[in-house]
Amino acid sequence: MMALCCNDIVAGYEPGLPIVRGASISVRRAEIFAILGPNGAGKSTLVKAIAGLVPILSGTVMLGDEDITAVPAHRMIGRGLAFVPQTENIFANLTVADNIDLAASIMKVDKRRRLPEIDDLFPDLARQKGLVAGRLSGGQRQMLACARALVTSPRVLMLDEPSAGLSPRLVGAVFDNLRQVRATGVTIVLVEQNVKAALALADRATVLVEGKDRITGPSGDLVSDAEIAALYFGHGGAGKAA
Amino acid sequence: MLQLIADGLIVGSVISLGAIGVTMTYSILRFANFAHGELLTWGAYLTLTVLGFVVALGGAGPMQPIGPFSFGWPLLAALAAAAVMTALLALLVDWLLFERLRAHGTAIVLVIASFGAALAMRNLLQFIYGTLPDYYSREIQIAIRLVPRDVMGGMRITPDQLFVLALTAVTVVLLHLFLTYTTLGKAMRATAHNPALARLTGIDVRAVIRAAWVIGAVLAAIAGVFSGLTVQIRPGLGFDLLLPLFAAAILGGIGSVYGAVAGGLIVGLAESLSVPLFGAEYRAATAFLVLIAILLVRPTGLFGERN
Numbered sequence A: 001m002m003a004l005c006c007n008d009i010v011a012g013y014e015p016g017l018p019i020v021r022g023a024s025i026s027v028r029r030a031e032i033f034a035i036l037g038p039n040g041a042g043k044s045t046l047v048k049a050i051a052g053l054v055p056i057l058s059g060t061v062m063l064g065d066e067d068i069t070a071v072p073a074h075r076m077i078g079r080g081l082a083f084v085p086q087t088e089n090i091f092a093n094l095t096v097a098d099n100i101d102l103a104a105s106i107m108k109v110d111k112r113r114r115l116p117e118i119d120d121l122f123p124d125l126a127r128q129k130g131l132v133a134g135r136l137s138g139g140q141r142q143m144l145a146c147a148r149a150l151v152t153s154p155r156v157l158m159l160d161e162p163s164a165g166l167s168p169r170l171v172g173a174v175f176d177n178l179r180q181v182r183a184t185g186v187t188i189v190l191v192e193q194n195v196k197a198a199l200a201l202a203d204r205a206t207v208l209v210e211g212k213d214r215i216t217g218p219s220g221d222l223v224s225d226a227e228i229a230a231l232y233f234g235h236g237g238a239g240k241a242a
Numbered sequence B: 001m002l003q004l005i006a007d008g009l010i011v012g013s014v015i016s017l018g019a020i021g022v023t024m025t026y027s028i029l030r031f032a033n034f035a036h037g038e039l040l041t042w043g044a045y046l047t048l049t050v051l052g053f054v055v056a057l058g059g060a061g062p063m064q065p066i067g068p069f070s071f072g073w074p075l076l077a078a079l080a081a082a083a084v085m086t087a088l089l090a091l092l093v094d095w096l097l098f099e100r101l102r103a104h105g106t107a108i109v110l111v112i113a114s115f116g117a118a119l120a121m122r123n124l125l126q127f128i129y130g131t132l133p134d135y136y137s138r139e140i141q142i143a144i145r146l147v148p149r150d151v152m153g154g155m156r157i158t159p160d161q162l163f164v165l166a167l168t169a170v171t172v173v174l175l176h177l178f179l180t181y182t183t184l185g186k187a188m189r190a191t192a193h194n195p196a197l198a199r200l201t202g203i204d205v206r207a208v209i210r211a212a213w214v215i216g217a218v219l220a221a222i223a224g225v226f227s228g229l230t231v232q233i234r235p236g237l238g239f240d241l242l243l244p245l246f247a248a249a250i251l252g253g254i255g256s257v258y259g260a261v262a263g264g265l266i267v268g269l270a271e272s273l274s275v276p277l278f279g280a281e282y283r284a285a286t287a288f289l290v291l292i293a294i295l296l297v298r299p300t301g302l303f304g305e306r307n
Helices: A043-050 A073-079 A096-106 A111-121 A138-150 A168-183 A195-201 A219-224 A226-233 B002-029 B036-058 B073-104 B107-129 B159-181 B183-193 B195-200 B205-230 B237-252 B257-278 B280-297
Strands: A004-011 A020-027 A032-036 A056-063 A081-084 A156-160 A187-191 A204-209 A212-218 B144-147 B155-157
Touching: A004 A043, A020 A032, A020 A043, A020 A056, A020 A187, A020 A204, A032 A043, A032 A168, A032 A195, A043 A056, A043 A081, A043 A156, A043 A187, A073 A081, A073 B195, A081 A138, A096 A111, A096 A138, A096 B183, A111 A138, A111 A168, A138 A156, A138 A168, A168 A187, A168 A195, A195 A219, A204 A219, A212 A219, B002 B036, B002 B155, B002 B159, B002 B183, B002 B205, B002 B237, B002 B257, B036 B073, B036 B107, B036 B205, B036 B237, B073 B107, B073 B205, B107 B237, B159 B183, B159 B205, B159 B257, B183 B195, B183 B205, B195 B205, B205 B237, B237 B257, B237 B280, B257 B280
Parallel strands: A020 A212, A032 A187, A032 A204, A081 A156, A156 A187
Antiparallel strands: A004 A020, A004 A056, A204 A212, B144 B155
């Protein structure tokens, strides 16, 4: 059984104006799956639709064996699906500790067990718990956003462009964290513009064009497929795309 | 001088409690609710109604005052019941009007609707209670001299006014503890900052909206009763306070609860201190001059976030 399966999703902010036009993805358990594609392909809209933030006009979303197509956004995390938006993904007016603690309290997580695990996963944050989150650096903000999402022990973690606005060194740090998260058994779906880094991180990827998945396969195959790279990334190889 | 400060703090207490509701509604629902003043009026009148029932059921004649105060336990019991009723009224107005408009309307639609709601609520209240002013108690209070006359003009204050100041301080501290340490309080702050992220965190934003209405209405009822206790109860009580409420909320930094408290006290003090300088008829204008001066220096208000 797949961890997350989207079938023929049509989604958009306005009825009659779909941005995602029949996208299907299947993500295996504990794999890292990248959604790639040119600007305006509908990548972010697809993950927002899966997370319940954008209306799904047709199609189905299955989380394991549960149909979550019509589940409202605030109940997704309780079903085991967490989403980290690209921007404004932390509560800048709360402390680092409160950002993490709030999610844990709402989901009635066993904090004695889970908070030390989160501290181990994000030691940089553990040292700054009393700091107001708005004062964190870009990389720390991404890590806090991940920590906030992971404290509820989701089965699937979706991230929208976690490398956006970060220096290469910080992208490396964030992606290293994602590898550690995957090692704990969490399935990761990420939308990325940074094609080179995403394919180096992901096990498999799909390329979305004009709201529809055009090709899906192992990352290694996509990296070496010059025709696909030329068609969807605008040059001769994904290895140069970042 | 000291007397003016004391008077300003008393007026500021009422404004602060009302401004908290204005700023909470704005930060969580993203619109300026011009019907909030009417919640103060309804809170004051509902307390008067419940007080009548409580005293009548007691069967012991007029309300017996507690110690030096002009009111007795029946008023506090009536205030508790009226606060609940005012909260229910706020939820009813939200359900009938604002919730439907939030689904499709823009902020300006909600603002205009709040003007309409204010008119409807005020006229309904006048229809039920009439236009004549009223009082919770006819007891005559003797002001206590706290500071001798030879120290900056001295200060006299009535026990009721002391009660208003003390209960305002207790209410603000309780609200601070609620917002800082409880899950619902943190969820309200999180929703005010980013509603979409709040939903992704598992927060039921509709429940947070209901909580904001309830807290705002309860504080409005308390402010209304304080105003009725220290001045008088009249149908225009809330409407007359509306501009100071907004001035306080904006001065403190719209969206900031602590800013609303500070803004309320500053507006109250500015109004009071301006009386010997410009005359009582210009007290409201002076408060707005202070508002403009502070906004020129800090456009986001005293505690407002810079975006």
